[in-house]
Structures are given as structure tokens and as C-alpha cells.
Amino acid sequence: MLEVRNLSKAFSGLKAVDGASLDVRAGEIVALIGPNGAGKTTLFAAIAGFQRPDAGTVRFDGADITGLAPHRICAAGMVRTFQITQPFAKISVRENIMVCAYARTADRTAASGRAEAIARQVGMGRQLDQLGADLTVAGRKRLELARALATGPRLLLLDEVMAGLNPTEITEIVDVIRTIRTSGVTILLIEHVMQAVTSLAERVYVLNQGRVIAEGTPAAIAADPGVVEAYLGHGAAARLGGQHA
Amino acid sequence: MSRRGLGFAMGGLVLAILYPLLVRAAGAAGLPIAPNYLINVGMLVCFTAFIGQSWNIAGGFAGLMSFGHVVFFGTGAYGMAILQATYGWNPWLAWPVAAALGGGVGWLIGALAFRAGLRGSYFALITLAFAEVFRILANSVPFTRGGLGLLIKADTRPANLQFRDPIWLYYLALLLCVAALLIAWQLTRTRFGARLVAIRENEDAARALGIDVYTEKVKVLALSGAMGAAGGAFYIQKYLYVDPWIAFGVDKSVEMLLVSMVGGAGTIFGPLIGAGALTAINEVTRMLASVVPALKNVQPLSLIVYGAMLVLIVARLPDGLASLFGRRRRREVERA
Numbered sequence: 001m002l003e004v005r006n007l008s009k010a011f012s013g014l015k016a017v018d019g020a021s022l023d024v025r026a027g028e029i030v031a032l033i034g035p036n037g038a039g040k041t042t043l044f045a046a047i048a049g050f051q052r053p054d055a056g057t058v059r060f061d062g063a064d065i066t067g068l069a070p071h072r073i074c075a076a077g078m079v080r081t082f083q084i085t086q087p088f089a090k091i092s093v094r095e096n097i098m099v100c101a102y103a104r105t106a107d108r109t110a111a112s113g114r115a116e117a118i119a120r121q122v123g124m125g126r127q128l129d130q131l132g133a134d135l136t137v138a139g140r141k142r143l144e145l146a147r148a149l150a151t152g153p154r155l156l157l158l159d160e161v162m163a164g165l166n167p168t169e170i171t172e173i174v175d176v177i178r179t180i181r182t183s184g185v186t187i188l189l190i191e192h193v194m195q196a197v198t199s200l201a202e203r204v205y206v207l208n209q210g211r212v213i214a215e216g217t218p219a220a221i222a223a224d225p226g227v228v229e230a231y232l233g234h235g236a237a238a239r240l241g242g243q244h245a
Numbered sequence: 246m247s248r249r250g251l252g253f254a255m256g257g258l259v260l261a262i263l264y265p266l267l268v269r270a271a272g273a274a275g276l277p278i279a280p281n282y283l284i285n286v287g288m289l290v291c292f293t294a295f296i297g298q299s300w301n302i303a304g305g306f307a308g309l310m311s312f313g314h315v316v317f318f319g320t321g322a323y324g325m326a327i328l329q330a331t332y333g334w335n336p337w338l339a340w341p342v343a344a345a346l347g348g349g350v351g352w353l354i355g356a357l358a359f360r361a362g363l364r365g366s367y368f369a370l371i372t373l374a375f376a377e378v379f380r381i382l383a384n385s386v387p388f389t390r391g392g393l394g395l396l397i398k399a400d401t402r403p404a405n406l407q408f409r410d411p412i413w414l415y416y417l418a419l420l421l422c423v424a425a426l427l428i429a430w431q432l433t434r435t436r437f438g439a440r441l442v443a444i445r446e447n448e449d450a451a452r453a454l455g456i457d458v459y460t461e462k463v464k465v466l467a468l469s470g471a472m473g474a475a476g477g478a479f480y481i482q483k484y485l486y487v488d489p490w491i492a493f494g495v496d497k498s499v500e501m502l503l504v505s506m507v508g509g510a511g512t513i514f515g516p517l518i519g520a521g522a523l524t525a526i527n528e529v530t531r532m533l534a535s536v537v538p539a540l541k542n543v544q545p546l547s548l549i550v551y552g553a554m555l556v557l558i559v560a561r562l563p564d565g566l567a568s569l570f571g572r573r574r575r576r577e578v579e580r581a
Contacts, residue, residue, distance in 0.1 A: 048453065074455030082453065088446035099443045102436040103455035111436070132446070151455045 001026045001186055002047070002078070002155055007056030008210075009039075009046050016042040018210035019056070024155065029177070029187045031197045031218075034207035035231055040190045041083060043207065044157050048080040049073045060155070074103060077154040081147075081161060083190070085140035087132030093119065094128040096143055100150035115150060121183075122146045122176050138169045145176065149185070156180065158189040162196050170196055198222075206230065254426075261287075261419055265412045284411050290517075290524045291418035292479065296497075297504035297516030298425035299472035304502065305510035306432050307465045308445030312369040313376030314473055314501045316354070317347040319383065319492030321474025322481040326395040327388060336397075336406035340478050347474020348467045355466035359459050364448065373498070380493030394488030397481070406482050414483060421479065422517065425472060429513045441465055445511070473501070503551060507558050509565025518566045526550050 002024040009017040017039040024030045034040050045051040047058050049070040058066045065073055073079075088096050097115035105111055119125050122142045127135070135143060141161050148156055158177070162170050174196050181187055191197050197204060198218040206214040206221060208230040214221055221227055225237035232240075265284045272280035296318060303309040324343030328334040334342075358371050383389045401407045408414055432438030440461050443451040452458050481487045500523070508519025530546040540546055562568060 050453070069457070070452045071455050071457040074453070079455065080453050082450065086447045086450035086453075088443050088450065090446060091442060095439065095442070099439040099451075099456075100454045102439060106436050108434060108436075147450075147454055 001061060002188065003057075003059040004043075004047060005057045005059075007043065007046055007058065008054045009042055009051055010054055015210050017046060017053075020207065020210065020212050021056075022205050022212060022215070024186060024188050026154075026186050027181070027184075028203065029181055029189070029201050031201035031204045032188065032190045032207060033192070033194075033197060033204060033221075038207040038230075039210040040207050041159060044080055044159055044190060048078065048157055050080075074151050074153070077152070078157065079148045079151045079153040079155075080157040081144040081159055083159040083163065085137075085144050087135060087140055087143055089133035090131060092129050092131055093124055093135070093143060093146075096132050097146050097150045100147040103151040115146075118146050118150050121149070121179065123172065137164050138173075141165065141169075141173065142176070145173075145180070149180065153185060155186045155188065158187060158191075160190055160192060162191060162193045174200055194222075258423065261291075265415055281411055284415050286524060286528055288411065288415040288418045290520050291415070291422040292476065293500065293504055293520035293524060294517040295418065295421040295425045295479075296473060296476035296501050297508070297520050298422075298429055299469050299476060300501040301505040301510060301512075301516045302429060302432065302472065303465050303469035305505050305512070305515065306429070306438060306445065307441035307462060309462060309466060309469075310365065310369045311372040311498075312502065313372035313374070313495075313498050314469075315493055315495065315498040316372065316376040316379050317351060317470040317473030318477035318480070318497055318501070319376070319379055319489075320350045320470075321347045321477030322487045322492040323383060323389060323395075323477075324474065325478035325481050326397055326487045329397050330395045331388065335404070336482060337404075340406070340475065340482075343478040344471045344475040347477070348471030350474070351470020352463055352467040354470075355463035359462050373495075376493055376495065376498060380489050383489040383493060389489070392488060394486055394491075397485040399485055407485075418479070421475065426513060426517065428468075428472075433513060437461070437464070442511070503555065505565075507554060507565060509567030512565065512567040514570075515565050515567045518570075522554075522566060523551065526554070 004020060004022045006019045006021055007017055008015065008019055020039070020043055022030075022032070032040050032043070042051060046053045049065070049068050049072070052067045056066070057064060060073070060076055060078055063076070065076060088099070094112070094115050097118055098111045101111040101114040101118070105114070116125070116128065119128055122145050124139070124142050124146060127139060132143065145158070145161060161177075162173060165173065170193060177187065177189075177200060189201070201218055204216065204218050204221045205212050206224075206227050213230060214224045214227050216224070228237040228240060229235070264287055268278065268280045268283045272278055299317065300311065300314045304311055321343040324346040325336065325339050328339035328342060329336055354372065354375055358368055363371055384391050389395065399407065401409050403413070432441065440451070440456050443454070443456060444458055444461060448458055477492065504519030504523055505516050506519070507522055508517065509515030527547045530550055534540045534546050558565065
């Protein structure tokens with residue numbers, strides 16, 4: 001469904017993403033992890049059209065979408081959320097979601113109905129009339145999800161939807177993400193919360209210093225010495241291995 | 246709009262239609278008022294509300310803070326004057342063409358500014374610059390006759406959009422005002438309007454969520470420009486004269502912005518409320534200056550009151566006077 005090939009993006013000489021490749025197949029939940037500053041968010045931005053990549057290609061359902069404007073990519077069926085939530089502050093939750101539902105219909109009643117259905121799906125049915133600015137962190141994260149869903153995507157790029165949530169809220173949002181997948185939406189997510197990654201993702205890509213250094217099941221990734229070193233420093237794998245032996 | 250709001254609007258409209266007749270009846274009954282003066286003030290309120298709405302549609306709904314909206318007003322004014330004085334067009338025909346010219350200028354400024362990615366205060370400055378450039382051009386190119394200005398031949402016939410009785414200009418201004426209110430109302434209930442508000446609230450999020458931000462912004466600036474130009478054409482038709490300061494003076498930009506901000510930017514009735522308040526201040530201060538000798542040299546007194554009022558509104562009532570009427574929620578202080 002999504003094929004990223006040798007994608008690179010540099011900011012004034014600093015290579016944020018350096019020849020990264022990854023694939024997401026229809027129906028999967030794939031996680032993208034890596035230490036802070038590994039280039040995850042930049043890679044997302046380049047895939048979703050927010051940054052024009054310096055090199056490499058992005059193909060979505062076989063069509064080349066490299067460097068297309070975000071609204072084109074959204075219309076094609078791929079949408080991203082933001083790590084730092086960006087609610088439309090002075091309008092209600094309903095209006096927040098409605099404006100995204102307008103991506104698939106120009107009709108006000110249809111958009112409103114769709115907004116309500118999606119709000120219920122992400123557990124915001126009771127908050128429809130709250131202002132975007134009045135939501136808690138957990139509420140904002142749900143709203144990010146709801147708005148993205150309202151655009152009718154087939155592939156959802158989630159950038160750290162669980163950051164800043166407490167364990168209960170994480171469990172709830174993990175369930176929401178599962179039901180989204182069950183409804184037929186493929187998901188690629190950036191996440192630091194490993195509990196969520198292991199319980200959600202079928203496959204994991206590890207990004208470090210702009211390169212994909214490992215790919216596999218969550219269990220295989222956790223045991224990969226290269227990954228352990230990327231997170232904990234050079235030599236860490238050997239020391240840990242020694243302890244376990 | 247709520248059922249109650251709709252009731253108020255309808256009542257207000259009926260009152261506005263009857264207003265000149267009531268004023269004249271009161272005058273004929275011997276009350277100490279000047280009916281034609283009051284009708285003229287009513288016309289000014291409607292007209293100011295209309296050009297304020299032109300700003301509000303771009304600045305209030307879409308967050309395109311323009312400091313140079315007079316560029317559209319002046320384009321319409323000169324379009325109207327040149328088409329009549331130089332080319333001999335009928336004003337009823339020249340009017341829509343002048344409005345379209347304003348729309349074209351709005352489209353052009355939008356295309357240039359938004360393609361360059363100018364937002365917020367940068368956009369405000371670029372619009373200010375455009376207005377000044379237009380004023381200087383109007384002062385120097387031959388077809389505007391520079392500082393001499395253009396005169397439209399007085400020929401008081403309805404076919405010439407010139408009326409002996411001020412009641413007709415009042416009704417024309419009322420028509421413009423109502424049309425502008427309908428446009429603003431539509432923005433609160435259509436996809437286009439919802440997208441504009443999303444762009445105002447958070448442009449990056451709007452972009453990520455499938456909105457073609459550039460196109461929507463250019464579209465709304467063209468619409469706003471056409472409205473501003475229609476207002477400029479109307480204004481010039483009343484006074485039958487235009488020069489660079491009347492057409493592109495910075496004070497008109499301020500007025501357009503002020504009535505929206507004072508009344509409530511991004512609301513349907515904000516510009517109308519603001520226009521009422523500002524026109525009232527204008528007339529009262531003018532009267533005071535003519536009656537109280539100590540105020541005679543404080544010119545213009547209205548600007549001082551405007552300034553004080555703006556400070557008060559921004560500090561105490563950031564959502565404008567309109568927020569006193571509705572049951573809008575208080576804005577949360579803390580932000581993400």
C-alpha cells in the first residue's frame with residue numbers, strides 16, 4: 001500500500017532522513033520507533049507532503065505521490081496527525097471534525113452526521129459541544145484521531161498519539177486504534193510507548209540517525225543488538241547479554 | 246443561527262425598512278429632528294457595515310488580517326469613476342464591473358502573497374504596502390488624472406444611479422448591508438466557510454486535513470475584494486468625485502478593520518454592530534465639537550474616542566461587542 005524508497009531529507013547539511021525505505025501493506029499496523037532525533041517525524045512529514053524530500057520516492061497504492069501537496073495526498077486517502085496536537089481552538093469538537101468530514105462531502109447534514117459517528121467511534125460522543133481549546137491532553141489526542149479519520153483515509157499516519165497520556169488513557173486509545181484498523185484503515189504509527197507498540201504492531205521499523213537499522217516483529221526487534229545499542233549506547237548489548245547469560 | 250436570532254434579525258430588517266418613513270413621519274408631526282440627516286446617518290451605518298463585512302469575511306472568518314483593505318475600496322471607486330467619466334458607461338453597468346475589478350485585485354494580491362507563504366503580520370504589511378502603492382500610482386498615472394481627481398457628471402436621474410431623495414441611497418445601502426449579512430451567514434453554514442475558520446484557527450492542521458489552503462485563501466480574498474470594491478463604487482457614486490486620498494487613504498482601511506474588531510471579528514453581525522457604534526461616536530463627537538467651544542480645536546475628536554474604544558475592546562472584550570449579545574463561552578486563558 002505504501003512504499004518508501006531511499007528517501008532522504010537534509011536540513012542545512014544535517015541529514016535528518018538518510019536513504020530510508022519502508023513498506024506498509026494493506027490492513028497492517030506498522031510501528032516506526034527510534035531514539036529522539038532519529039528522523040521519524042521528518043520521515044512522516046516527507047511521506048505526507050509536508051516536506052519535499054531531497055531524494056527517494058513515495059508510492060501510495062502504486063501511484064507516485066512524492067512531493068505532492070498535503071491536500072492531494074489526503075484526497076488520495078492518506079492523512080497524518082501531529083505529535084503536538086493542533087486543535088481548532090475556538091470551535092467545537094463537532095465543528096473540528098465536520099470540517100474534515102467535508103473532505104468527502106459538501107453536504108452539511110452529511111458532514112455533521114459523519115462527525116457524530118466518528119466522535120462516538122473515538123469515545124468523544126459526549127464532548128461534541130466542547131471547544132477545542134477546552135479539551136484535556138487525552139481529549140486533544142482523540143480529536144487528532146477523529147479529525148484524521150473524518151477525512152476518510154485508507155492509511156493513517158499517527159505521530160505519537162500516546163505521548164503524555166497516563167496508562168489508563170493509553171489502554172483506551174490502543175483499543176480505539178484497534179477498532180480503527182478493524183474498520184479497514186491501515187495504520188503507520190510513530191510511538192515511544194513500547195507497551196503500545198508491542199500490543200498493537202505486527203511489524204516494527206527502527207530508525208536511527210535517519211537510517212532504517214532494523215525491521216521485524218516487536219519481539220525480534222527488542223532482541224536485536226543493533227537496536228539495543230541505538231537506544232542504550234555502544235557496548236550496551238554485550239553488557240546486557242552478559243547479564244542474561 | 247438560532248430561531249431567536251433569526252427572529253431578531255427579521256425584526257431588525259422590518260425596522261430598518263420602515264426607519265426612513267418613521268423618521269419622516271416624526272418630522273412631519275413636528276418633532277425637533279432633521280429627517281434627511283437621520284436618513285443619511287442610517288445610510289452611513291449600512292454602508293460602513295457593508296465595507297466592514299468585506300474586511301470581516303477575509304479578516305474575521307479566514308484570519309487574513311489585512312491592514313490595507315482600502316486597496317479594494319479604491320479600486321472599485323476608481324473603476325466606477327473612470328468607466329463613467331472617461332468611457333461614458335452607465336453606472337448601473339459600471340458598478341458590477343468595478344466590483345469584479347476589486348475581485349481581480351484580491352485574487353492577484355492573494356496569489357502573490359500566499360504563494361510566497363506570507364501569513365499573519367507579514368500579510369498585514371504586504372496589504373498595507375499594496376494600498377500605498379495603489380495610492381501613489383493613482384497620484385501619478387494619467388488615466389486617474391493624478392491629484393486632480395475625477396468628477397462624475399451630476400445628472401440626477403435613477404437611471405444614472407443618482408437620486409434627489411436620500412431615501413433611495415439609504416435603501417441601496419441597506420440592500421448592500423443585507424446582502425453582506427447573507428454572505429456572512431452562508432459562511433457559518435457551508436463547507437467553504439468551515440474551511441476558512443479552520444485555516445484561521447490552525448493553518449498547518451488545515452493543510453494536513455485535506456484543505457487546499459492556498460486556493461481557499463485566494464478565493465476568500467477575491468470575494469472580500471469584490472465586496473470592498475462594490476462599496477467603493479457606491480461611495481463615489483454618492484459624492485460624484487474621487488481622488489487618491491479618498492480612494493486609497495489609510496483611514497478607510499482602519500475604519501474597515503475597526504468596525505469588525507469593535508463589533509466582533511468572525512461573527513455575522515459584528516461589522517453591523519461596530520458600524521452602528523462608530524457612526525454614533527462620529528456623529529456625537531462632531532456635534533460636541535460644534536457645541537462645546539473647548540473641543541473645537543481638538544480635531545478630529547472622533548479618532549481619540551475610537552482609539553480609546555479600541556484599547557478597551559481589545560483588553561476587555563476581545564471577541565467584540567457582539568459577544569455581549571450571544572451566549573458565547575469565555576475563552577480559556579491557557580493554551581496548548
